Amino acid sequence: MLQKFFKILLLILLLQLPTRSNAQSLAAGDTSAEDMVISYNIEIKTGLNRTSIAETYNGGNKTVFISKNKTRIRLLSLMRIESLFFLPGADSTIHIYQEKESAAKANPRKVSLSNWQKLNLKYDSAYYKPVAGESKKILGYNCKKAIIYLKDGRTITVYYTEAIKPLRAICEPAFASLPGLALEYTYNYKSGSSTYTATSIKREMINPDIFLLKGKQPSHLRL
Incomplete structure (x- = not known):
């Protein structure tokens, strides 16, 4: 059950991969050469009348x-640490790895594109509509709602800054249509909601080790 719920959390982070290609070009949608670290607090709410495993992620x-053409998204909770790596290959394509850490070891594994496609079907044709007249400041940035x-009929409420x-x-498929970075968003699902709120944004050099997988690095990566 815990593994099933954690997959729900990861769905917000997963990519949307086109069926006609095995990888995405590094040039497409590239952000900036500047290193950046963005932290979000996670709040989980459930509609259950009893305490659930989901609430342990509060x-x-x-x-x-983010560092040039490399991205790592790390989820940290009381239960575990789990990361998604989007790393450049020697052929200028992105390779995706999932790494689950425990007290004993980390277990990186390459994720097949077919599995990613199945997980991201819900983001096909996702689109956004601005909410006129509603905005707020997050970390000093003016954010539009x-x-x-x-x-599938579900929605994500988001505040983003241009x-x-x-x-x-490839890293944030749910927000692919937004003209800016999402600093707060609430993913609504049947039994509750997950809210992510940015708590800090740092523009600083990132230690290259952040993007290294545990153990021997695959030879096809260009790090």
């Missing part, structure tokens, strides 16, 4: 590390 953290509509370029669509 107060967790999502951190996005919008609603993202998914084809002052910062969005992540590449």
Whole structure:
């Protein structure tokens, strides 16, 4: 059950991959050469009358590390640490790895494109509509409100800033249509909601080790 719920959290982070290609060009939707670290607080709410496993993720953290053509998205909770790596290959394509850490070891694995495609079907044809007259400041940035509509009828409420370029669509498929970076968003699902709110944005050099997988690095990566 825990593994099933954590997959729900990851769905917000997953990519949308076109069926006609095995990888995405690094040039497409590239953000900026400047290193950046964005941290989000995670708040989980459920509609259940009893305490659930989902609620153990309250107060967790999502951190996005961006350095040129490399991105790492890390989820930290009381239960585990899990990361998604989007790393450049020698042929200028992106390779995706998932790494689950425990007290004993980390277990990186390459994710097949077919599995990613299945997980991201809900983001096909996702689109957003701005909410006129509604905005707020987050970390000093003016953020506009919008609603993202998914084809299964569910929605994501988002506040985004146009002052910062969005992540590449391969990293944040749900927000691919937004003209800026999402600094707060609430993903609504049947039994509750997950809200991510940015708590810090740092523009600083990132230690290259952040993008290294545990153990021997695959030879096809260009790090």
